[in-house]
Amino acid sequence: MKKKAFLAALPHCLPVCTGFLFVGMSYGVYMASLGFSFVWPMLTSITIFAGSMEFVTANLLVQRFDPLGALLLALTVNARHLFYGVSMLEKYRAAGRKRWYLIFGMCDETFAINVSTEPPEGVDRDWFYFFVTLIDQAAWIAGATLGGLVGGLLPFDTTGIDFVLTALFIVIFLGQWLAADRHLPAVTGVLCSVAALVLFGADNFLLPAMLLILLALTALRKKWNKKEGAEL
Template sequence: MFLRALKAAFPRTLPVLAGYLFLGLGFGVLLSRAGYGAGWALLMSAGIFAGAMQYVAVDLFLAGAGVLECAMMTLAVNARHLFYGLSMAGWYADSGKMKPYLAFSLTDETFALLSLTEAPESVPERWYYLCVSALNHLYWIAGSLLGALLGLLPFDLLGIEFSMPALFVVMLVEQWRRKRARLPVLIGLACALGCLFLLGPERFTVPAMLLVTGVLFLFRPRLDKMEGRAGA
């Protein structure tokens, strides 16, 4: 069961492998240049597993931020995960004992990948979800460790963090191929851009999420009709 699920999951996670090795590498380099070695990279990547937040965390450490400030910042940067959980609650409903881990490991990329791909019919969905999540987790840890070691060498790796937006753009293109995903994609882009211009880069994510949710409901009759036509 597990092996079959792993075999189905692995090729589908290859894009995330590339992205996470890159991103993890970037994080590991930053962290080690801030003076925290491979042990910290391992602890953070295994225990936090939140790419963007781990980048922010390095800034917080360098600024000597207190525990309360770290908690507030995490709330602000990671609030979007509430919405992933909301979207995936239905998918994860029957996953039994795996559920806490599946929820814990629901990163941006895992969420995007699971919403784009499907388990083959011979593999129970929860095993497929588990393998995708755990593989991504491993890639992230491996990338960070690699970066922690590479950070000790004098390479100029500025700009490697662009692998994150690049990965999201690729996922957007894949969503765009599905006709009925186009309207939601545009709603997401428009709401996010609007909030970014109004509120600035530090605090636009949560309002943008709320706005997206509201606007999706406004378009619900139309979206439901498209679903019906597509037979889903």
């Protein structure tokens, strides 16, 4: 049963694994450039396992000691996970003891796969979600550790490799767009985010953008329910 679920999960994870190896490596290289051994990116990718927050944490570690600030920053940068959790309530709470790891390991990409993928016929759902989560995290840990080990020794210019993260979200966005017959939520998300970005600037827009999205979607609820099934 486990082997079948693992083999079913693997192809869904390959694109993310590729992205994670690259971005994880750039994270490891980044920590190495700040003077940390490979043990640091390895341990943070096991314990924190939230990519963008790990980059931010590396930066925090070379600044003034401020644990409360670190906590607040983690809550803000990762507040989007609250949205993911709400989307996964029904899927994950049926998973028994495995749910603890499913929830712990629910990064952006794993969430994107598990929320949008139905396991094939005859494959155990919970083990499928479990292996998607595990394979993704293993790739991230491997990339971060490798990056920390090789440091600045890479034989080619890696400038711009961080775009792989952007490309990943664009591809996920396109995939969701093509699969959906109503695009109101996606359009709302982009418009609210751009509005918050213009109003609050690149360093402070994440929280206002999330509030704006929440308000807009709440206001649109009647419209959404009335036109259930209709093209939008």
